[in-house]
Amino acid sequence: MPILNELGHDSDWMDPDEVPRPVVTYGFITEVFGSIELAPHRHAKGQIILAQRGALSCEVDGGLWIVPPRSAIWIPGGALHSVKATGALEGYNAFIAPDAEAGLPGSCCALSVSPLLRELLARAAALPALYEESGANARLVSVLLDEIAAARIEDLHLPMPADARLRRVVDLMMAAPAERGTLDAWARRAGLSERTLARLIHRETGMSFGRWRQQLGVMLAIKWLAGGASIQQVAADLGYESVPSFVTMFRKALGTSPGRYMAERHASRR
Incomplete structure (x- = not known):
């Protein structure tokens, strides 16, 4: 299931674990001024969730993370997690294949999002789900992975017993x-x-x-x-x-x- 509502390409939605690409990126947006909750679930691919507007809370591996604007959460592949949100939201999801996670954090963490990382996620979200894996697309994905790996970890974490x-x-x-x-x-x-x-x-x-x-x-x-x-x-x-x-x-x-x-x-x- 997609997280929240997709931004701009509902008809292109595919389960990211089933897409044979190293990075699969979707935008999301919702104007529902209430609570949204996704029950505990997991993906084979790692996931980064960027909040541009609104805030998410994610419980992963015995910890609670808050994702305000200008931040993202990194969830390694296979980690059981739930997501809660309140109010209008806008942002991006990127799902990253295990063989492309080299250099990325080994555990769940909150990340500070630079303007470059934000724009790279936006560009990647505009690609077709089955984009060509060569040329400019390959370079875009490579730089996106480098920026995620270089992002500063933020203390937006609460240990849960x-x-x-x-x-x-x-x-x-x-x-x-x-x-x-x-x-x-x-x-x-x-x-x-x-x-x-x-x-x-x-x-x-x-x-x-x-x-x-x-x-x-x-x-x-x-x-x-x-x-x-x-x-x-x-x-x-x-x-x-x-x-x-x-x-x-x-x-x-x-x-x-x-x-x-x-x-x-x-x-x-x-």
Whole structure:
């Protein structure tokens, strides 16, 4: 199944795993202002998803990745993954054959997308599914693979636990991110001691409870801001008593304010 709706060539859709080409690229666009979710699935080919407008969240290999504008996610071939999106979206998918993945990341990661990489994906998406594998097309695909391999990895990742008890706590926290309960309060909701919950979350994610919850807030903030929410809305939805306290947290985590962060992302589309 294609991810979301194809951009410009619905009649040309083919399962990328069945297309005998090293790189198969599709555009996608949707104007549905609701939630879209693709159930866990996998491709034999690796996949890069670029978001030009809107934001996606992908859960892959026990981790949650947020894909805001100017970023992409790389999903190695065979990795089980699910995709969620909210609001209007626009971007590109490229599926890369295993024998063409040399030099590409060996595990799932978020990538910073340069203007050149964005334009290469757009050019590749305009090719027929069964494009000629010589001349200009071969050079285009080769440069595209080089640019993906050279892309800078971004910290847009939240480790997700596998332990069933801890996952219940995590699901509750993600469903109600405005609840600012203490570690002890969350432990009691899960039927655990405070010490056990702290030990489990560090073992499963490599983070303290406080650090993990802050990273969750950053990931949700990026997703909501990219979806069109205001800074005031995001601060309230994350349970902050004031906008300045939320901005301070965001700046400490990412080195810039949420307003500037999103302005730079949207400026890259021009």
